Amino acid sequence: MTSVLVIGGGPGGYVAAIRAAQLGGEVTLVEKENLGGTCLNVGCIPTKALLHAAELVEEAKHGADYGVSLEAKIDFGKIQTKKAAVVKQLVQGVTGLLAANKVTVLKGRACFTGPGKVVVEKNNGNEVSLKPDRIIIAAGSVPATPPIPGVEVKQCIDSTGALNLDTVPASMVVIGGGVIGVEMATAYAALRCRVTVVEMLDEILPLMDRELTKIVRAKMVKRGVQVFTSAKEMSVEDKGREAEVAIVEAGAEKRFQAEKVLIAVGRRSNTKGLGLDKAGIKSHRARIVVNAHQETSVPGVYAIGDCTGGCMLAHVASAQGEIAAENAMGHRAEYDGKTNPSCVYTNPEFSGVGMTEEQVKASGQEYIVGRFPLAANGRTLIMGGDGMVKIIAGKKYGDILGLHIVGPRATDLIAEGALAIGLEATLDEFIATIHAHPTIAEAIREAALAAEHRAIHIPQK
DSSP: OOEEEEEOOSTTHHHHHHHHHHTTOEEEEEESSOTTHHHHHHSHHHHHHHHHHHHHHHHHHTGGGGTOOOOOOOOHHHHHHHHHHHHHHHHHHHHHHHHHTTOEEEEEEEEEEETTEEEEEETTSOEEEEOOSEEEEOOOEEEOOOOOTTTTSTTEEOHHHHHTOSSOOSEEEEEOOSHHHHHHHHHHHHTTOEEEEEOSSSSSSTTSOHHHHHHHHHHHHHTTOEEEOOEEEEEEEEOSSSEEEEEEETTEEEEEEESEEEEOSOEEEOOTTSOHHHHTOOEETTEEOOOTTOBOSSTTEEEOGGGGTSOOOHHHHHHHHHHHHHHHTTOOOOOOGGGOEEEEOOSSEEEEEEOOHHHHHHHTOOEEEEEEEGGGOHHHHHTTOOOEEEEEEETTTOBEEEEEEEETTHHHHHHHHHHHHHTTOBHHHHHHSOOOSSOSTHHHHHHHHHHTTOOSSSOOO
């Protein structure tokens, strides 16, 4: 029986362990903290629990528009209790899944001592030496700290700290306008915190489709969030109860006072202390180098997820975990990220899969675009939302190059676009597929129709 060691119990590691066990492996998983990793404990899941509470506050605010008057009384302690209960239930679920698949779990830290050799320093102080047939590294990532003067002051927190506050601060400056920063800004603004977002680049959410990003930014501003981009210089200073954040934007200095300063400039691979050099595993700037099979420079040793420095998303780590496990067990599988969706849980939600319009332009391909405003979609109108569906296709064959959505349940709807890209579908196939009415999903078909100048429910230009 092939023995497999998985280092890390996050969404990549535990999935890899289960898949390897399904294929007949004798699997051991090492996790130094809680199963589920960053995503489940201090990332995706608790963030979305906080955002759901924020969504309920927003719905209550507009309930009178539907003849249902509601008063949103925020009990932040109960919000945190509910968040913790969801996390606990899901961690227990992962624990049960590993047990059901006969995966041995060791609580502790793993470190390479030589090629194919690992020592595990267990949390109880004991050490275990292992020499498995195959190794899968799923060490994850940690919040990055930017070289900003004063970033170490007591008012500065990272995303983990933002999720574990005892009370909602009166004010918060978010340094970083990526997914983490924008989601936190959305949540705390809805919970009646005065929020300012500062981003060094010329737009927030720089990896998303720029046209739709502008819609999200406008919505944030409408809800009272201040957004500053192209902030070239920044500093933070302790002013007692608050901190003062200074930035330079468009040549002018601006200063903000806030109770909390959230540092949300991204994450970095968590490979320090793994002893990669002792194992002969190549890395670049702490990121483990892998091929399409998720195999490192050492045969039989694989790496997945954030520690490889690629697309740092939980579903990417899980997909790579399955690939690595299958290869470790003698199969032949490759990771292909073309169907990987990106999701931002703002209000409204924002999702995208495939190429953005900016990327298509840069590639030199001829393309067409179909847009359908969700203000013309019945289900969206009923829900009090708006937004847009944007579909990008090749001009010659109508092949789907990208799908981007801003609107209610955009993060659920994007799977249709991912499937279409994976199947190399065309506009004709979107159009030929009957979509249920009234749903938000039918707007995707309308966008495909619009790309061919034949949309039914908007006037043709």
